Amino acid sequence: MSRTGLVRRSVVVAVAAGMSMSLAACGSSGTGGGDGASKVTVSVDCQPPVTKAAERKQWDEDVAAFGKLYPNVTIKSKDASPCEEPAPFTAQLKGKTQTDVFYTYFTDLAQVLDAGGAEDISAYVNETTVPALKDIDPSVLATLKDGGKLYGLPTSNYKMGLLYNRKLFKQAGLDPEKPPATWAEIREAAKKIAALGNGVNGYGEYSATNQGGWHYTAELYGLGGTMVSEDGKKAAFNTAEGRQVLQNLYDMRWTDNTMGAAQSLKWPDLMTQMAADKLGMYVGAPDDITYMVQTLKGDYEAYGMGPMPGAKAALLGGNDYMFKKGSSPEQIKAGIAWINLKYLTLGKGQFDYARTKADGLPVGLPQPFFFTGAGLAADNKAKAASATVPVQNYAPYLAASVPGKTEPAHAQQIYKVLDNAVSAVLTDRNADIPKVLADAETQVNQVLASLQ
Amino acid sequence: MAVISVAGKAARPTTHEGRDRRCRKVRQNLTAHGFLLGALLCFGFFTWYPMVREVVMSFQKTKRGRTSWVGLDNIDQLLQDPEFWQAWRNTLLFTLLALVFGFAVPFFVAVLLNELRHAKSYLRILVYLPVMMPPVASVLLFKYFYDPDFGLFNSILHTLHLPTSAWLNSPDTAMVSVVIASTWMNMGGATLIYLAALQGIPGELYEAAELDGAGLWRRVWHVTIPQTRLILSLLLLLQVVATMQVFVEPFLLTGGNGPQGSTTTVVYLVYQYAFNFNNYGAASALGLIMLVVLAGFSALYVRQSRKAD
Numbered sequence: 199m200s201r202t203g204l205v206r207r208s209v210v211v212a213v214a215a216g217m218s219m220s221l222a223a224c225g226s227s228g229t230g231g232g233d234g235a236s237k238v239t240v241s242v243d244c245q246p247p248v249t250k251a252a253e254r255k256q257w258d259e260d261v262a263a264f265g266k267l268y269p270n271v272t273i274k275s276k277d278a279s280p281c282e283e284p285a286p287f288t289a290q291l292k293g294k295t296q297t298d299v300f301y302t303y304f305t306d307l308a309q310v311l312d313a314g315g316a317e318d319i320s321a322y323v324n325e326t327t328v329p330a331l332k333d334i335d336p337s338v339l340a341t342l343k344d345g346g347k348l349y350g351l352p353t354s355n356y357k358m359g360l361l362y363n364r365k366l367f368k369q370a371g372l373d374p375e376k377p378p379a380t381w382a383e384i385r386e387a388a389k390k391i392a393a394l395g396n397g398v399n400g401y402g403e404y405s406a407t408n409q410g411g412w413h414y415t416a417e418l419y420g421l422g423g424t425m426v427s428e429d430g431k432k433a434a435f436n437t438a439e440g441r442q443v444l445q446n447l448y449d450m451r452w453t454d455n456t457m458g459a460a461q462s463l464k465w466p467d468l469m470t471q472m473a474a475d476k477l478g479m480y481v482g483a484p485d486d487i488t489y490m491v492q493t494l495k496g497d498y499e500a501y502g503m504g505p506m507p508g509a510k511a512a513l514l515g516g517n518d519y520m521f522k523k524g525s526s527p528e529q530i531k532a533g534i535a536w537i538n539l540k541y542l543t544l545g546k547g548q549f550d551y552a553r554t555k556a557d558g559l560p561v562g563l564p565q566p567f568f569f570t571g572a573g574l575a576a577d578n579k580a581k582a583a584s585a586t587v588p589v590q591n592y593a594p595y596l597a598a599s600v601p602g603k604t605e606p607a608h609a610q611q612i613y614k615v616l617d618n619a620v621s622a623v624l625t626d627r628n629a630d631i632p633k634v635l636a637d638a639e640t641q642v643n644q645v646l647a648s649l650q
Numbered sequence: 651m652a653v654i655s656v657a658g659k660a661a662r663p664t665t666h667e668g669r670d671r672r673c674r675k676v677r678q679n680l681t682a683h684g685f686l687l688g689a690l691l692c693f694g695f696f697t698w699y700p701m702v703r704e705v706v707m708s709f710q711k712t713k714r715g716r717t718s719w720v721g722l723d724n725i726d727q728l729l730q731d732p733e734f735w736q737a738w739r740n741t742l743l744f745t746l747l748a749l750v751f752g753f754a755v756p757f758f759v760a761v762l763l764n765e766l767r768h769a770k771s772y773l774r775i776l777v778y779l780p781v782m783m784p785p786v787a788s789v790l791l792f793k794y795f796y797d798p799d800f801g802l803f804n805s806i807l808h809t810l811h812l813p814t815s816a817w818l819n820s821p822d823t824a825m826v827s828v829v830i831a832s833t834w835m836n837m838g839g840a841t842l843i844y845l846a847a848l849q850g851i852p853g854e855l856y857e858a859a860e861l862d863g864a865g866l867w868r869r870v871w872h873v874t875i876p877q878t879r880l881i882l883s884l885l886l887l888l889q890v891v892a893t894m895q896v897f898v899e900p901f902l903l904t905g906g907n908g909p910q911g912s913t914t915t916v917v918y919l920v921y922q923y924a925f926n927f928n929n930y931g932a933a934s935a936l937g938l939i940m941l942v943v944l945a946g947f948s949a950l951y952v953r954q955s956r957k958a959d
Contacts (some may be wrong), residue, residue, distance in 0.1 A: 285925035314715015406905025459798035625909035
């Protein structure tokens, strides 16, 4: 063998040996990012932008704390606000350009899996890697599972309820400690609030960009209805409850005139109206309060939250992190360790209420809301100790403990159809509700048939 | 004989001379070819490749990360979507209304500007000003104008003791409202093109018409329109192609669908399928159908213009 050939073969053997050692190191590391066996870099999105100075500072502090615990792991943060915008997110999935650990909405699992975008993390999540696992609401974890496999971890969770403007309640002679709990009570309260005049509306509703369908679903769940049959193949909303949802809206819009003439509203129109003290009530999520205060310069004292009208069930929502398809086991372990520290450990990360209070951020909002049992009790206690917002304003919402219910499969396609139904009763005085709902049922059945 | 012989040589260069000439030609055109290559690469990557991908994706579906050929399934799915036909009806209505407003209004504004003796430049700037405004700003402005409770238009109507309108909040008036806003936003460009065409018409034709006793209307009908026929027909085609792809105005004014889906357009439906339903196959198929329809319009235009010639 020539000298050159010998050198070449030696180099090849050395490289192969190095590679096999690296692979062995990957395969042998058992406890995730903390084993110190190999260097791992994990990109994570949803870092708060520089404009949110306090949140950004907390993120950076948590990254530094994580770095001390796991010196072999580098968290590569990617800032984004909002953390997810549906259209670019869908494009990211298509282009496979999401970060290694990527933020998703509660309802994104189906589309992420269809795009082949997430890794199964079942083998890596246990009570060692996520000690609070046993306290996480199983219905929340269920939304992250498909075919028995777990694809993500929750970071925040909520149930929808009735948001109301306490200032307008007082002005209208209503008791802000007792928000309306039924649609009949909402209608009466809306009349009194709208009677204040000066462009104030009693109740508000979305009816564009599929959000009318989304709210229709939430309101139907509140009355005990459901959107689709058990097998998901047929529409199931053309019922007395389904008609009642539309009738309520029709009555408030046309009979009582408590919703104003401007319709086709979409997120965040209702928040904008309420933050300007021009809207009394609407159905929404607890984090709307944060948006109204932090972005629209509202006041925490001004907003209260009650349970979903009807209180039979409340539409679940929230946010999670998933793991990009193709991530190495080391990256997945490191990502889980990061999520555990930042989002799932009481007293740390987002649950470090003392720090949140010191940084001037709100403490006491009914969100995140995914712990049960001992975890929930400990969280409530810690939250109450550092509360900076009027926690009693959300007492009716928390006390009701309405069971959560998830969105139907193919939710956006269904919402698109129901948008038109909600829009019909809000923009057409002559709307024939049974016909509107029957048409929507036919159309949803057509859509579901085409998706089978 | 010698002359013939020399001429023969000149007509048939040797291989060496031919290669030299080719090399010289290549050297001379090297820069031009470089520029051409850049343009071809840009078009290739950013225009032609996406178009080819769109055609391919129209016949594919991605499920659980696996992409497979599904034949005409995507088109079949679209045909079963009740909003498919509504979107086409709305798009055709928008196109028709946009032609009535957006084609005729700029033409007559241009004719009027052309007839003016004074302040022509100032008025031209005024007409063009909306084009320079960011579309989002213009749309938000109109959103305020159209507000049924506090909007400018209803305030004016109310002051004049005229009945007010629901504008964007009624399925009957939503599309017309979108067209009015769209025309205001876009008419400046068309007006300037018409104006340029009008100024190219020889003045003698108008003088002769005036001597024959023709008034403004007859001058427009018998001189202006025939003389600007080519520009008119070209802009008509461009207008059809552009208006059928309307998206920004309804998306921002009514959230896309509008009251009872009255402003859902085909491109908005493409957006829904791609970005809200994560169904790129159906979105591509719908884009392909749109392409075929617009190609049909273009073919019609070419045929008509050939006939006219």
